Amino acid sequence: MTDKKQLLIEATIDLFSRDGFWNTTTANIAKHAKVGTGTLFNYFSSKEALTDAVYFELKREMKSYIQKDYTETKDTMLNIEHVWYHYAHWAMEFPVRYDLLDQLWVSNQVSQEVENRLLEELKFMHKLLADAATKGLFGSLPQEYATAIMCSSMQAMIKYAQANNFSGDALEQHIAIGFSVLWNGISSIEGN
Amino acid sequence: MTDKKQLLIEATIDLFSRDGFWNTTTANIAKHAKVGTGTLFNYFSSKEALTDAVYFELKREMKSYIQKDYTETKDTMLNIEHVWYHYAHWAMEFPVRYDLLDQLWVSNQVSQEVENRLLEELKFMHKLLADAATKGLFGSLPQEYATAIMCSSMQAMIKYAQANNFSGDALEQHIAIGFSVLWNGISSIEGN
DNA sequence: AACCACATTGACTGATTAGTCAGTCCATGA
DNA sequence: TCATGGACTGACTAATCAGTCAATGTGGTT
Structure with a gap:
């Protein structure tokens, strides 16, 4: 498991559990993981x-x-x-x-x-x-x-x-x- | 309870339970209740x-x-x-x-x-x-x-x-x- | 008929979103 | 020192949505 991949998963856990799936944007997840929005889509389709x-x-x-x-x-x-x-x-x-x-x-x-x-x-x-x-x-x-x-x-x-x-x-x-x-x-x- | 108000509530029950809150648009609710989208907002703010x-x-x-x-x-x-x-x-x-x-x-x-x-x-x-x-x-x-x-x-x-x-x-x-x-x-x- | 009050409408707006892509950055190796 | 490839980026796009509003319809009263 790549470093960035794990970072993104952790950021997603934090934001989903805090704000819920529907109130969490992919842009925000990337921001919290401190990567670009595009990077998220390199790791997850x-x-x-x-x-x-x-x-x-x-x-x-x-x-x-x-x-x-x-x-x-x-x-x-x-x-x-x-x-x-x-x-x-x-x-x-x-x-x-x-x-x-x-x-x-x-x-x-x-x-x-x-x-x-x-x-x-x-x-x-x-x-x-x-x-x-x-x-x-x-x-x-x-x-x-x-x-x-x-x-x-x-x-x-x-x-x-x-x-x-x-x-x-x-x-x-x-x-x-x-x-x-x-x-x-x-x-x-x-x-x- | 107005006629239209009840119609809107029934339409909402149908669509929310079928598609969920987040996949149901106000426009769709109005359509199912057979009223204009604006009407919905006359009855519910x-x-x-x-x-x-x-x-x-x-x-x-x-x-x-x-x-x-x-x-x-x-x-x-x-x-x-x-x-x-x-x-x-x-x-x-x-x-x-x-x-x-x-x-x-x-x-x-x-x-x-x-x-x-x-x-x-x-x-x-x-x-x-x-x-x-x-x-x-x-x-x-x-x-x-x-x-x-x-x-x-x-x-x-x-x-x-x-x-x-x-x-x-x-x-x-x-x-x-x-x-x-x-x-x-x-x-x-x-x-x- | 003429008027009015108000219910109804749906095209429109501003905001937001998932996903894209042209370009940048950088590690590696020749 | 330069070339190469791939990881990374974030401004951008097309689509979608809640909510608005000017125009239209309707029923009641004189």
Whole structure:
């Protein structure tokens, strides 16, 4: 990854997360990266391509952070809890990056092609969910629905933690409680 | 409410939900409402004012739908369940409106002034949550966090129902299961 | 008919934007 | 010292948009 390319991605992260995709001009991104506007288009063919690159970079970083210290155990719940903890910590450590990831995910700025490439990249997380479903940890809930509930619970948990500036023990406890609410909720549903 | 005003709001709902706020031009809205572009600005001082009006209208409709057949009981959980059911049914009956409400809520297109006016309008729902917190139904969870979890669970439940085109008994069951997951999760947390 | 008040219109404007391109700069090597 | 190629630049362009306004249409009153 070129120096300038990384500079442009960092500038984009800053401006997108601060002003949003639609209020950020390519000229401004170049200015913040301290390069000419033309340079941006040497590295990225369009604003969309730049957005894709930013999204990919953020998800890749998030994945690396989660996989750090990750060793799969036989207890699938523990594995999922690991992901829950590390995702939350990543979000609290890099709030700007987390907010932008959330923003790009909710809006539809990211191309299908990048989403597909990320399926490959994040395979271990999908495998985790498939394991849980196979083992009956989701009761009668379809795997996709259980996953959706997990994602939205995570979002709510992190947002509240950010809003209240949790750190240290208070943060740890909040993350743990959030996981309990989720897991107790899901496992309260009986299988067929 | 004038005829043309309502026409413009309906056109805006259609186009915003289909193409998004940023890809919808005022000229296009006017065209879809079959009025001149100038007319739009006779009724709404700006695109932002129009957006505010749309958001207010949608929330007002949603509230009316929920309050239909609503009689407060002493069992706060039942009251909340009523809201859960009716909100879900509103979303399934008016998916375009629900999607747009969600979109406007996530993005920051709506002015603070309208949000404040809506606090008044939706007071009965906030009272419901305050009651639940007072009665200890949220255990040791702060009311704001419990509320956030409810909102995100609702979002996930509705999105899944829409994606799978649930209707009839399947829909009823899905809504009920969604509430169980939420409520069992929340009430699994002990009070202090 | 004549008049008026006001609703409606759409061509127009000024501002803004993604993307271009002719030219500059500079490191390398002969 | 000069030539070469490619990285870099920012003024520029074509397109787009929110919002304006002078002209036109309309319904009511005398």
